[in-house]
Structures are given as structure tokens and as C-alpha cells.
Amino acid sequence: MLGALLTGAGARTAIDLFTGTTRVAQDWKRRGAEVWAVDTAGYSEVLAACYIATDAATIRLDRLHAALAELNRLPGRPGYVTETFAGQARFFQPHNAARIDAIRDAIEDGWRDHPFHPLLLASLLEAADRVDSTTGVSDAYLKQWAPRSHQRLELRTPSLLEGPDTSYGATRWR
Numbered sequence: 001m002l003g004a005l006l007t008g009a010g011a012r013t014a015i016d017l018f019t020g021t022t023r024v025a026q027d028w029k030r031r032g033a034e035v036w037a038v039d040t041a042g043y044s045e046v047l048a049a050c051y052i053a054t055d056a057a058t059i060r061l062d063r064l065h066a067a068l069a070e071l072n073r074l075p076g077r078p079g080y081v082t083e084t085f086a087g088q089a090r091f092f093q094p095h096n097a098a099r100i101d102a103i104r105d106a107i108e109d110g111w112r113d114h115p116f117h118p119l120l121l122a123s124l125l126e127a128a129d130r131v132d133s134t135t136g137v138s139d140a141y142l143k144q145w146a147p148r149s150h151q152r153l154e155l156r157t158p159s160l161l162e163g164p165d166t167s168y169g170a171t172r173w174r
């Protein structure tokens with residue numbers, strides 16, 4: 001619907017306020033628009049940096065695959081996520097929470113200031129989302145483990161979009 005509006009209006013630039021998952025901004029980018037994606041939430045900034053600001057044509061996919069494979073091999077190392085989201089609450093099974101901790105730390109230690117940084121973080125966000133034990137609302141976890149929470153957390157390659165490097169990531173708009 002919003003994509004059809006963009007195309008129908010012949011717009012070449014667009015701003016997605018409250019972009020959240022960036023799905024609207026992604027659709028506009030696929031349609032060839034120069035897109036601004038704006039949101040106050042940190043998760044959204046990561047997704048926008050990955051899917052909106054990054055031009056897939058500039059990324060060496062073989063190197064990205066290798067980075068993700070290395071992170072996927074890391075053993076768990078319990079930290080903040082394990083204590084908070086698998087100890088005080090039950091959003092993740094402890095084995096997956098410890099792997100989120102280990103991968104998160106490795107991304108900061110090895111990839112800070114690298115173009116892969118938001119791509120690896122987005123991959124981790126999406127991997128965590130696939131094995132959580134929630135109803136889909138961030139503050140509600142289930143009393144019984146959701147079936148998907150038993151699966152091993154697995155990073156996948158984000159489906160990057162080609163687009164001009166003038167597409168922008170999330171800026172905080174307060």
C-alpha cells in the first residue's frame with residue numbers, strides 16, 4: 001500500500017518516520033527511492049544501518065559469510081543477557097542466551113567501526129528473535145517454553161538491498 005503510494009506519486013525520496021523494523025523503508029528502497037529511516041529505538045537503528053544505509057553492492061558476501069560462520073561457532077559465555085533474560089526472566093533458554101552474550105561481545109571486540117558491524121548485529125537480533133519464548137510483545141514471556149526456543153540460535157546472512165549509498169540509516173528524532 002505505502003509502496004504503491006510511493007510509486008504512484010513518482011517520488012524519488014522518502015522518509016519513514018517511526019520506521020521500527022524498517023520494512024516500509026525497505027520496500028521503498030527496493031522501488032529505487034532514496035530513503036531516510038527514523039526511529040528512537042536502538043534496535044531500529046541497527047536494522048536501518050543494515051538494510052537501508054548499506055548498499056549490498058559494496059559488501060563482500062564471502063567475507064560476511066565467513067564472519068558469521070566464525071561467530072556461529074563460538075561457545076556460550078554467560079553475561080548480561082543470560083543473567084537478565086534467562087535468569088531473572090525466561091525470554092531465552094540459557095544455552096541460547098549465553099551464545100547471544102558471546103556473539104555480542106565478539107562483534108564489539110572484533111568488528112567495531114567496520115562496515116559489517118550493523119550487519120552482524122542485525123543478524124544477531126534476527127537470530128535471537130527466532131528462538132525467543134515470547135508472545136511477540138517485548139515485555140511478555142511465556143510460562144512454558146515456546147517450541148522454537150529449544151532450537152540452537154543460528155546467525156543467517158541478512159538479505160541486503162542494493163541501493164545508492166545516499167540511502168540513510170536511522171537518525172534519532174526527538
Ligand SMILES: C[S@@+](CC[C@H](N)C(=O)[O-])C[C@H]1O[C@@H](n2cnc3c(N)ncnc32)[C@H](O)[C@@H]1O
Nearest residue numbers: 018019020021022023024038039040041173174
Ligand atoms: C508501530 S512501530 C513501527 C512500525 C513500522 N512501520 C514497522 O513496520 O515496524 C512504532 C515505532 O515508533 C518508534 N517511535 C516512538 N516514538 C518515537 C519518536 N518520538 N521518534 C521516532 N520514533 C519513535 C518506536 O521506537 C517504534 O519502533
